[in-house]
Amino acid sequence: MNVRTRVAPSPTGDPHVGTAYVALVNYCFAKKHGGQFVLRIEDTDRQRSTPESERAILDSLHWLGLAWDEGPDAGGPHGPYRQSERSDIYREYVRVLLDAGHAFKCFCTPQRLEEMREAQRAAKQPPRYDGSCLRLTSAEIERAEAANERYVVRMKVPERGVCVVDDLRRGPIEIEWNTVDMQVLMKSDGMPTYHLANVVDDHLMEITHVIRGEEWVSSAPKHMLLYRYFGWEPPKLMHLPLLRNPDKSKLSKRKNPTSILFYRAMGYLPEALLNFLGLLVSSSPEGEEIADLGTLVQRFDFEHISLGGPVFDVQKLDWLNGRYLREQLDTAGFLQRVLAWGFEPSRAERIASLARPRVERLSDLGPLLAFLFAGRLPVTAEQLRDGKLDGEQVRRSFALAMWRFDAVRDWRVAEIERVLKSVAESLRQKLRDVTRPFYVAMTGSPTSVPLYDAMELLGRDIVRERLRFALDLLGRPNAAEEKAWKALQAASAPPPEIA
């Protein structure tokens, strides 16, 4: 059998290390068996998907050294590889399900669904679709359609019995059909949901093994059912454990840097990061932990992937990266990496133009620009608080800025300035007083090169990390504060439109 695997990221944010991890496993499995590895973009969420995110994901995976045989940028015989370009295909298959009576149109409004769930929660029932539109007569359906009412298409689900999902690593997983919801397959905007799109695409793209995150286990019955409805043979399934924060919760950017871009900005080498991820996939029998992609493929054995969710241990990554820096590179190679990391020509020029007006001797450069070449800065809570704002206001300004920065698409001076001004407005403070602690948090000093430029140069991920660190110093907002501050944010400063 020709093995074909895929990774199917959703372009709704920064490229996540978890995506790289899943991609790596899929890559290794396919290559180990001489098969193909496909990259597919799951951008059926029109609100959240952005081309910037897609670009960043593709770039990041390439940066890590992963290559796919088919994908939106590579082409291939099963394209298009971007789901937003496959609407007609899904529509056709929805038609098939509808005609066969495996799916039905649902005219329920979001409000009704919300009320229904609330009632179910109140009655201690699991929230599930109540099947109301299942009982619609054909006359009623025609009337609703004639009136142009918006509808979604839901799948029918057996009322009783169990679904056995075969997981390559975990064995059979039994899930009762009556715990499976009548999932929406096609949204009212005509786009498919993940459940429909992934089944149709995996079949059409001849994917033989679906290796994905553990979060999909509970919806696997829906997917199996769809294969059955279509009369297709389902691919083999394997669910990978989720990467964890040190506290064992699912790795999240609230608690840790999760963006591949962050690790790149911090000066980790792509081969070290990939190797590190590979250590979570397969451990070396001989004990040697340095392994390139080829070695990872060669020693790959899915039987050896442990099922416990591994903590993303940055200290071990640091050690591994250090070994790459001093063992795998000679001085010339090292210098080349340094230059590429921090002195790429246009960046160097930008830095020079910011520094030049502020130095009297070239030897002033070190202290002035050190923050650009550092990870965490040695700042203290006292330094953050020593301006006109009190500690509470500083905390609030950092939290607000962090949240608002997340919504910024284009990480540029103008956008950064806009956010900081909006923060000052929300706090009803002078911009100058608000920005002072930001200088400290970002550059380590209240006086430095212009803040917005510094932040743009630092990049979104380092900025986020420094804000998080500063917030840790001052005390993270608790749940109640977070809620109150977010409300304040909504009330006093509606996010300005995207420039």
Next chain:
RNA sequence: GGCGCCAUCGUCUAUCGGUUAGGACAGCGCCCUUUCAAGGCGCAGAGACGGGUUCGAUUCCCGUUGGCGCUACCA
């Protein structure tokens, strides 16, 4: 809450019924060394709990506990 997944040192893991439970990161100590790293050597550190099955369980089964995930017109 319901359903599901998972469970070896602080962390990543080896072990696939019989081992002094091995290695790596982090920690600690010693050595090397003009300093600091790096490196070498060493120390400390684990089978969640309770029942079975078995001559024998970390390993197989059940239960408990704990962690995690899902519970959307997000993926």
